[in-house]
Each structure stands twice: as C-alpha cells, then as structure tokens.
Amino acid sequence: MADLYPWPALATIAALLVYLATFVLASRMRYRHKVMAPSTEGPEEFKRAQRIQANTLEQLVPFLASLWLFAIFVSPLWAAVLGAVWVAGRVLYMVSYFRDPAKRGPGFVVAAAACIALLAGALIGVICRLFVLS
Template sequence: MYHFTALVTCLAILFYFFTSIQVSKARAAFGIKVPATSGNPDFERMFRVQMNTLEWMPIFLPSLWLFAVYISDAVAAGLGVVWIAGRILYLIGYSEAAAKRGRGFGIQASAAIILWVGALGAIAWRLIHG
C-alpha cells in the first residue's frame, strides 16, 4: 500500500484548491471579471501561481506515484512534501513580486525532477535486470 504517497497526493490537490480560492478572492478584491485574466498585476501574479501549479501537476503526480511504486512510498512522499513546500514558497514569493518566485520554483522543480529521474531509472533498471 502507498498510504504516504496517497496522503501527499491529497495535500497537493488541497494546495491546488487553495490557489483556486486565492484567485477567486483576488478577482473580487481587484474587480477582475471572468473570463479576464489580466488587469491588475497583483491579480495576475496570483493567477500565474494557480496556472503554474496546474502546469506542474501532470509532471509531479505521475512521477510521484511511479517513484512510490518502483522505489519507495516513504521517500516519494517525503519528496512530495518538498514539492508542496516549494509551491508554498513560490506562492508567497510570487504574490509579493515576480522576482521573488525563483527559490520556490527551484525547490519544487528539483523535487519533481528527482521523482521523475528516480522513477525512470528504476523502471529502466527493472526492464534491463528484471
């Protein structure tokens, strides 16, 4: 069973839901009517946090699960927590200024890349040595 990875998956989805709520709040605060996605820099940065998170989910989630299956549930979950922490730092930094998003982005990208490379390596290893 992959209880830790399942829990981290739920936390990642919760974080994405949180970013959706933040965009809704920003729309109301800055008077940005649907379907507009521009008009106020503060809104636009929050919108990009949500969209960038969405853009990374198809990279992160399969990599997380493949790593859990082929290597370790606990290690995958730990890296998943690092990914979420990076996304949180990205949100905090980017909501202040675009120039402050780099550290969080780097952390989450590194975690996702480690998960993907680890999963790919483990799959290849099993194919060759299986």
C-alpha cells in the same frame, strides 16, 4: 511488510490542497478587483494570483505522474518525502510570487528539483525492473 502507499497518497492530497489554495487566491483577487470572467486582464495583484494558479496547475501534472511512478518502482516512503519537498517548494513559490514576483525563484527551484528527482528515480526504477525481471 507494511503498506506504505498511504504516504504518497498523503503527498498527493497535500499537493491538491496547495492547488486549491491557489484557486481560492485567484478567485479572491478576481472578486476583490472586480475582474469579470473570462477576462484575464486586471490589476497586478490579480495577474500574480492568476499566474500562481496557472503555474501550479502546469507543474501538478508532471509532479503527480512522477510521484506515483517513483512510489511504485522505487519507494513509496521516499516518494512521499520528495512529495513533501515539492509541496513546501510550491507553498514558498506561491507566497514569494504573490509578495514579489522577482523573488519566486527559490520556491520554484525547490519544487522543480523534487520533481526532477522523482522523475529520474522513476526512470531508473523502471529500467532496473525491466532488466532485473526479464
């Protein structure tokens, strides 16, 4: 059987690159608007970039845990597919939120649905493994 764990690893790298992009965006807006650290107050464009970064970081932890639990207990390949959906959702969220915060919903929903699917699948996989192997 082929080693399929490089696929969820690739999804992990993609997710970290999305977070890095949010970090760069927030840093650029901080510099552009001369918002000196540690201040979080500034123009609307800066605040949006900062919220995008913070929200992405908040979502990264449950996503990564769910991704790898799903990969281990269900399927590395399907974990990667759902991971790619999460990444696409977060990119859509980032672009939409920066342009117009009121339109951030679809990207958030796509990413949240992927994360929920990963978590639910991981839970089912773990429960099945407990009862099948015990």
